[in-house]
Amino acid sequence: MTTRALLMVLSLAFAAACGDDAADRPKDAGIDAPTTPDAGCFENPQTHAEIINACTTAQKVFKKPNLPLLQADGSLPSLPP
Amino acid sequence: MRGLTLSLIAAGALVAALPRAAHATPCDQIPGLTNPVYLQVGDTQLALMKRLGRAMRDNAARPVSMIFTTSGSCTNIRAIYDRTPIAAGTNVQYVPSIAENPTWDPATSPTLTCQVPVGGKVPDVANSALFNSACTTETPPPAVHHTQGPIQAYVMAAPKASSQVAITFEEAYFTFGFGMAGMASPWVDETQLFIRTVTKSTLLAWAANIGVPADKWKGVRRDGSSMVVADLEPSTSPEKAIGILGAEVYDSRRNTLKSLAFQAKGQYAAYWPDSTPSSFDKKNVRDGHYTVWSPTIWMDTEPAGQPVSPDARYVINLIAGHTVTPAPGFDMTAVVAAVGLTPACAMAVTRSFEGGPLSRYAPPESCVCKYESLVDQSNCRTCGPSNACSTGVCRNGFCEVQ
Numbered sequence: 001m002t003t004r005a006l007l008m009v010l011s012l013a014f015a016a017a018c019g020d021d022a023a024d025r026p027k028d029a030g031i032d033a034p035t036t037p038d039a040g041c042f043e044n045p046q047t048h049a050e051i052i053n054a055c056t057t058a059q060k061v062f063k064k065p066n067l068p069l070l071q072a073d074g075s076l077p078s079l080p081p
Numbered sequence: 082m083r084g085l086t087l088s089l090i091a092a093g094a095l096v097a098a099l100p101r102a103a104h105a106t107p108c109d110q111i112p113g114l115t116n117p118v119y120l121q122v123g124d125t126q127l128a129l130m131k132r133l134g135r136a137m138r139d140n141a142a143r144p145v146s147m148i149f150t151t152s153g154s155c156t157n158i159r160a161i162y163d164r165t166p167i168a169a170g171t172n173v174q175y176v177p178s179i180a181e182n183p184t185w186d187p188a189t190s191p192t193l194t195c196q197v198p199v200g201g202k203v204p205d206v207a208n209s210a211l212f213n214s215a216c217t218t219e220t221p222p223p224a225v226h227h228t229q230g231p232i233q234a235y236v237m238a239a240p241k242a243s244s245q246v247a248i249t250f251e252e253a254y255f256t257f258g259f260g261m262a263g264m265a266s267p268w269v270d271e272t273q274l275f276i277r278t279v280t281k282s283t284l285l286a287w288a289a290n291i292g293v294p295a296d297k298w299k300g301v302r303r304d305g306s307s308m309v310v311a312d313l314e315p316s317t318s319p320e321k322a323i324g325i326l327g328a329e330v331y332d333s334r335r336n337t338l339k340s341l342a343f344q345a346k347g348q349y350a351a352y353w354p355d356s357t358p359s360s361f362d363k364k365n366v367r368d369g370h371y372t373v374w375s376p377t378i379w380m381d382t383e384p385a386g387q388p389v390s391p392d393a394r395y396v397i398n399l400i401a402g403h404t405v406t407p408a409p410g411f412d413m414t415a416v417v418a419a420v421g422l423t424p425a426c427a428m429a430v431t432r433s434f435e436g437g438p439l440s441r442y443a444p445p446e447s448c449v450c451k452y453e454s455l456v457d458q459s460n461c462r463t464c465g466p467s468n469a470c471s472t473g474v475c476r477n478g479f480c481e482v483q
Contacts, residue, residue, distance in 0.1 A: 040349060048438035051369035051430055052348045058365055059357045060350035061247040061342045068264045069255055076251065079258045079297055 105172050108195035113181065114146040118393045119197075121160050121167065122208035123282050124151040124306050125233055125327035126377065128420040129400070131176055131187040136416060137396065138178035142407035145392045148175045148195065151305075153280030154209035155216035161380045162222055166201030173197055188333075205382075205393035210282035210327070211375035215289060215435035224384040230377040230400045231422035234328035234354045234366045235286045236340040238309075240319035247342035247351035248323075253291040256323070260299030267320045274300030275312040275324030282375060283325050289436025290345065290373045306330045313338055328354050329421025332361065345372040362457040363423045367449075369430035369439045376425070402426055402448070414448055414477070418455040427452035443483065450479030 041055035069077055108114060122130060134147040150173045152160075159165060167173065174192035177185050184190075209216065210233045221227065237248050245267065248256075255263030260271040268274065277284040279295045283306065288295040303309050309324040314337045316322035323341070331340050340358070344351035354371045356364040365371035379397045381388055388394035398405045399413050402424050417424050427449050431442035450461035462480040464470045470480035 045369075046441065048440070049347055051439045051441065052345055052372060054368065054370070056365075056368065056370055057356070058352060058370060060352055060370075061344070062350050063247045063249055063344060065249055065252050065265065067251055067255055069259070070251060076254055076292075079293065080262065 105194040105196045107198045108148055108173065108175070109198045111195055113178065114148070114175065114195070115144055116392045117146045117148050118205045118390060118396055119167065119173070119202050120147055120149040120206040120208065120393075120396075121157045121204035122149055122151055122206075123154045123157065123210040123377075125210045125282060125329065126208055127151055128187070128329055128333070129416070129422065130174070131192060132416050132420055133396070133400070133413075134176040135178075135185070135187050136409070136411040138176060139180075140410050142410055143392075143395060145396055146175060147396065148173050150174065150204075153278065154211055154282040154285070155280035157204075157207040158209050158213055158216050158380070160204055161207035161225055161382065162217075162219075164203045166203045167197050169197050169199050169201045171197045171201075205390045206397060207380045209378045209380075211286050211378075212435045213378055215282075215285045215375075216280070224382050225380050226383045226388065226394075228379045228381075228397050228401045229425065230379050230397075231402070231417050231424050232363075232366060232374050232428060233282070233286075233377050233422060234363060234371065234374040235283050236326055236328050236331045236354060236373070237287075237323055237343060238313060238326045238331050238334075238338045238340050239323050240313050240316050241337055241339055242319035243322065243339060244320065245323075245341060247344060249344040249351065250291055250346040250348070253287075253343075254293060257287075257291065257298045257300060258293040268323050270318060270321040271299050272301060273316060273318050273321040273323065274298075275309045275322070276300040276302055277306075277309070277325060278302050278304055283327055286373060286375045286435060287325050290343075292346075310334055310338070327421075328363075328366075332421045343371065343373060348372075360457065361421075362453065363421075363427075364457075366423055367428050367430070372436075372439065374423075375435060377422070414451055415455055418452060424448055424452055445483070446476065447474075447481040447483055448477065450481050451477040454479065 042050040042053055043055050045051040045054040071077060108117065130147060130149045137145040137147055150167060172194045174194055176192055239245055252265045255265035256268040257274065261269050276298050284295050306326055309326055313322055313324045331338060340353060342351035342353045352365045352370040354366050355362050366374050379400055381393045381397055395405055399409060414424055426444040426447055428442055428444060430439045432439050450459045453459040459479060462470060463478055464475035464480050465478060473480045473482050
């Protein structure tokens with residue numbers, strides 16, 4: 001692989017790590033170390049979605065709860081009356 | 082030192098929350114209660130009332146006696162909008178001056194009590210610990226002056242014995258919106274969901290952040306934060322128990338409770354208000370990683386463009402971090418930091434309504450370095466008359482950004 005091709009692959013990898021799509025969420029679960037910036041974070045957040053997912057050294061928890069009432073598309077059902 | 086202080090706070094917090102009420106004297110007959118200002122505030126502001134009340138009693142340049150009662154934020158807004166007096170004979174709280182009790186400690190000592198004098202008293206100052214629009218959308222009376230104060234964070238708390246670490250937006254929606262039927266394990270026992278009544282900022286702030294209207298919440302409704310603490314601490318079902326508290330209430334009970342990291346809607350991970358579960362820096366509140374916070378709003382009356390009570394306005398301006406004349410004989414930023422609030426000048430994000438989207442914020446006169454020096458450690462350069470800043474502005478001994 002040429003150097004140019006290698007740089008292109010790395011660029012694409014970094015680009016894929018950014019964005020606010022749910023597919024970019026870190027896949028592991030558990031408590032992260034307090035000094036490790038997260039992958040898929042935003043270095044220069046401007047919008048709400050970017051601010052809450054901005055890069056940080058703060059301790060974080062990745063959690064994927066099992067919620068039986070969550071709808072197939074990931075949306076929430078209406079509250080009961 | 083911080084740990085020792087918090088241990089003392091924790092040991093005394095419940096006792097301190099209860100004023101000494103027997104045979105209270107009318108407030109206007111108590112010698113030494115000069116320049117009285119009556120305040121009706123949220124119970125999340127109790128620690129601020131005690132610490133600032135003590136400082137103001139002994140503020141030589143301008144002593145003020147803060148006489149206060151706690152109630153729900155929405156009730157407090159109504160009181161000053163409608164000019165509803167605190168009834169005569171109502172027990173209200175105040176704190177002693179150094180001369181009256183040199184050993185009194187705002188973290189551990191109980192408040193003192195006096196009675197509202199004959200005729201009742203419309204509060205000089207009313208406080209809500211969230212955006213007023215979360216309580217009422219009516220146009221405020223023109224005579225009511227609003228001042229935005231420090232930031233108040235709210236947490237989900239569980240008994241120390243709980244193994245739970247975090248709660249997501251979706252889990253909170255099912256837990257408090259559906260109760261047992263929500264099947265958001267382990268929080269499926271509605272007798273172990275400890276919440277607040279619908280006028281309380283703690284409930285309203287959480288309601289706006291999880292999309293469950295305040296009157297729809299499942300759980301046991303409590304009138305005071307201390308009641309939620311008393312529910313959680315001895316729970317025999319620690320895994321199922323969860324409650325909502327002001328962050329500063331939780332901060333004083335960390336030896337018996339734990340707070341859960343919260344993952345907001347659309348957020349990739351859950352965070353605590355602080356950068357770690359054991360720190361007190363409110364870093365995630367300040368930079369937007371922790372979304373459950375509200376500004377405190379302080380209201381007084383100025384029917385003709387001038388405050389009815391200049392002493393009330395003086396106190397409000399101090400709380401809000403404004404420059405006041407005469408300058409106080411104490412460090413107001415330290416008072417705010419000590420009671421778990423975050424000065425607005427240390428924030429990097431803002432919002433315009435309860436639970437609303439966050440946007441970036443640059444305070445006109447930053448106090449980030451000063452605040453961090455109080456709650457953690459500041460990495461800012463220090464400065465002084467013979468040590469100028471190469472960039473930024475020298476303020477309070479630190480090179481602040483602006």
